[in-house]
Amino acid sequence: MRSQMKTKILMALAVACILLNSCKKDLDQTPQGQIASEQLNTPANVDDMVISAYSALGNDYWAAPYSDMWAYGSIRSGGAYKGGDGTGDVSDFHAYETFSLNRVDLGTSDVTWYRLYVGLNRVNDALGRINNMALTDYPNKVARQAEMRFLRGHFYFLLKILYKRIPYIDENIPKPGYDTVSNRSYSSDQLWTKIVNDFAFAAGNLPATQTDQGRATKFAAEVYEAKALLYQAYTQDDNNNVTGIDKTKLTLVNSLCDDVINSGNYGLLSDFGYNFLTQYENGKESVFAIQYSINDGTPQGRVDNGHSLNYPMVSQYGCCGFHVPSHNLINAFQTDNNGLPLFTTFNNNDVETSANYFAGSFDPRMDHTAAIPGHPYKYKQNFIYQTSWARAPQVYGPLLSMKETVPYDDPSFKKFPPFMSSSKNWAIIRYADVLLMKAEALIELGRETEALPLVNLVRQRAANSTGMLKQTGGGATSNYKISTYQPGLNCTWTNDYARQALRFERRMEFAMEGYRFFDLVRWGIAADYLNAYFNAEKPRVGHLSDAVFKKNRDEYLPIPQNQINFSKGLYKQNSGW
8 A cells, every 4th residue: 555655745845935945936926925934933834844745755866866875985995897888978077986086066965955854854854843842732742843854864864974074053043053963072983873863863752653654753753763873983083094893883773773673574575586676675684765656646746856867778778877896896796616605716707708697606686786698678578678778888888777767657757858757655764774784793793603694684584585587488587596595515605704794795786776885984984995806897887997095085075165155264165084
């Protein structure tokens, strides 16, 4: 059943536009009426303001996506190329991918910053109104406060992993004073604590389940609190070097994940691919997801514009061929004779060059993740992906990302030429992440034996996910072989080996989902990892010729120059910029 939240989001937008001036206006139109800010302070209108804050989760668009962090966390990770029609097509993304071409005045960085703060403005406005209402007048007061603090935590989490040193603005700061708030009012660690505290409040005051599936729950807040703590646990100095790991925070991560796991509310879907099909959205693996809609009475529906560049160049779709799996990523899906990853040697054999997916063996998640010539597209056995469907195969190769797209005949699919997208939900947190965050915390606490069954749960599900991966005639699309880790039989499960296995598992499970780069920064290995990737990848693809990662700078985007100008120099630039 489609959530009522999808419809409620649309109903609240008019109120949000009046108050926040965040919608387009035709200045030649005669005003039809006015509403004073205080007139919004009724339970019904405040509920609409809450919904408008939720709507900001998916109010991004193709040039500055943030519902999915693919442009910042995927194409900067060694797992994907920008794609599109060459390096000049949305050239800001090319600057992100190469790092060396990134600049403080890049427009996309500024627009992304601005849009995330628009979302925060909606949250803080709603929260300020809720705070001033009496519980007797507004029985949902505490629950709505918790929802807004959950959303605030989410927006600040994204800003924090993108820009590191950000101005922290809450509902107690008047809007005319926004430009007086420094991005150095709090240390990096203090900012993390602010974010963690919002999620902790949400977790303590939200119900375990919601009638509207798009609303935050107690367990979604606990998972997000655990995620923020996991990032905070890897302590960084002012130059972005990881200097240690806080085991007290890791213990909290483990405890929070346990609460979610033991709730019985969540589980892994039986097939990995189900996570990326509309038929299974809001299923047991979805801990928190952005809700989209179609055929909802609006001209275009509320579709996922953040992914509208990422469809193939074929008549059933039409545009635009962005987000291309790298040679390195495809090679990483290879497995050894025991069905385990080739941790250190996977990149020695360049699979995409030979295009032979039966010469070796592969993790099935490859064909759920990447569109590969000769393989069915989105599980349609008579709809075979072709090299010609790529936008610029001579630059980026013939592959495409596939998790974010839907079949052309899916009821959620929508064309709005030249773009297209769908109303398929996008999961911010999946249950697999809960398992692997807990496993990571245990490994870093020296309890790798306890982490083993968690990693194996994820791998076993991957092994069971071949049912939809069939060619015409019923044969397997590729040669699949994947096994769980079995100490004493196919591996030696030391702490170092477990860490390597966990990090590789995160890459395979969440490939092309937008967070890989931020994992590399959190672990303190981004510079070494990405420069090694560039050295191996440059002979394969010419568009990376200028690529280099500068340590102590490129771990974060620069504070946008427009924002520094807006603050009249109050904001201070990040390290290295």
